Amino acid sequence: MAVTSHDVARLAGVAQPTVSRALRDAKGVSAATRRRVREAARSLGYVPSQAGRALSTRRSRKIGVISAELSNPFYPALLGPLHDALAGHGYRTVLFTDRGERPVELDPLLDGSLDGVVLTTSERTSSLPGELMARGVPFVMVNRTVDGIEADRCVAGNRVGAAAVAELLAHLGHRRVAAILGPESTSTGQERADGFRDALAHRGIDLPPARMVHGPFDPDTGRRGLIRLISTEAPPTAVFCGNDVIALGALNAAASLGIDIPQRLTIVGFDDIPMAVWEVFDLTTVRVDLPEMARSVAALLVERLATPDAPARSVVLEPRLIMRGTHGPPRRDEEDYESAGPLHQMQPRIVRADTEWGRDASRT
Amino acid sequence: MAVTSHDVARLAGVAQPTVSRALRDAKGVSAATRRRVREAARSLGYVPSQAGRALSTRRSRKIGVISAELSNPFYPALLGPLHDALAGHGYRTVLFTDRGERPVELDPLLDGSLDGVVLTTSERTSSLPGELMARGVPFVMVNRTVDGIEADRCVAGNRVGAAAVAELLAHLGHRRVAAILGPESTSTGQERADGFRDALAHRGIDLPPARMVHGPFDPDTGRRGLIRLISTEAPPTAVFCGNDVIALGALNAAASLGIDIPQRLTIVGFDDIPMAVWEVFDLTTVRVDLPEMARSVAALLVERLATPDAPARSVVLEPRLIMRGTHGPPRRDEEDYESAGPLHQMQPRIVRADTEWGRDASRT
């Protein structure tokens, strides 16, 4: 049924290995032969079998990428650039979905059909990196890391970014501050929580457990979290969200509760996913340069493939506060009068984010 | 490096083919031997090589799925269920991205590494189906179809759905109606436009070219389209959007223009993607049952693989109007007085959509 290199060889009047060499532009083939072979291959519509090639070379030029459900918009935003970056190095991307329920299926990662793996969803105690190391499968961790694993990684400066948000809120004059955070079982959830709480404390602002909500990185965490926080006796005047997806959920809850943003409530996210710039959200957030992260990861992995025994490397991307429309000073009548001072007038210079980033992203 | 079936055979004291049979539960292996082999395989951590297996069986149990950029939320909404449905039949999904710029790379679809293909992005004149037929690669078209191709397909009743929207708008009393449509080069774009225009005409409502905008299925089409439509002399009181992604763009533009929805303007989408139910959108739209579509497609493809010569089948899913919060009667002072009648009082019974659908979808 399928046409093989033997068929091409027969038509071109050469041996099969010559076909293999000619079509790959390997040396040892005369220009005339090469031309004949190409012509024969073209006329037969020959396409080299990946299975045969992979078996022979023991390389697939495919990279497995473990992602969460694609309906979580953070992942498409990371995967698009990652796909392109890997393609730039000649690798194809194979997507694996981690639904969180049960651990990722291991066999497809170990059956030799992948040259390497990119982990984006690991929890801090995941055993996956250990398994991969044991089997000698090269891998890189992105965005999230795993406790006690010395391996290539590319992450955002989560503590620094969260601290910048704390600074912003303090400068704006907020004293009753809350947070809707991601799971403590993830490095991003943990680090952003720590960075935020520590920086607040440094400013003399308390973040009591009653004003911290934890949940998965999904909009419903933001919805429920905001409703819970807002229905307390002394509701917060500002809420930091563990990522943008949570923040969008919080904004939705605010909309359905009729809470004016930012007059009545400040909401800040983290990541700057493409939707953050949508007019209905206009979310103030911390930008993680996902295209840059993708490029870093691809580079790390490719170098790892070339030099398997090189020491592990770690890349940290510095995040950047993006001022949009969901932050502002607390309302006077909402302020915590005991500690109210001139602080709330110290509104920082508003740097409007360029609107190009992600504006067209749901198609680009 | 990697452990092969030969290694397992040596440890278990049997021949390699026996290992192959034992681990696949093939007949002709005694229970005792099977146990010994399993034990040996387990202790060595043996994972069968996909390349070897594919080469030998000439089947990969992989299905290629051609999708648009994942940042377009329609595709994750379709791909998630599709992935699950195929997995239910024992097939793994391999994702290919069609960026629209240049045609999809053909070789990876023909190199024998896929048992079948699902097409979701084809334009009406795409040559891809022809190529696949010529090479004998089984495939199914989903959502969109290609002109003149007799092949398995599963699509939504686009004309019917669009006509239902026209009916709704007419009943509400709208006379100045506009549409922001998808590309005429796609079957969905074309059919929804035709269905809408024809049903309006049947109601005596005109849809002049000046009130029709065409563009890619992305939010920016909705943004720009709405701005253009609204800034005309006699702006429409209702806008039908070619899909939800366009509608979300239109809603964003409305938000930034300060247009009250639905008091000032009715906006209706198509597809009912998970985000349509978000409170900030609360989009009235036409539901296409994507999980059902995914199941249909998987079934069609699996049966095609079993019986390659069976006649092509076509499945059409009937869409359903979902009433949410972006539709209403036209404002009195916005009405087209010449044709104003009691029609605008005939508001249909509002059937509130269940909010479960897609509520958690950005994580589910």
Place this chain on the structure above:
DNA sequence: ACCTAAATTGCATACGTATGCGTGTCAACG
């Protein structure tokens, strides 16, 4: 105890490509 049939296992080989190595050809050089 013997014969037959069934069950179990091993042997040989196919799948399609890539590559080390040997052979043959031709040109350049002494």
Place this chain on the structure above:
DNA sequence: CGTTGACACGCATACGTATGCAATTTAGGT
């Protein structure tokens, strides 16, 4: 004119698994 390379190409084989077929063992029946 003989020698030495360089180059082009074919031969043989490896990669890991699956399968048809033969060989061997086991069970079953009289």
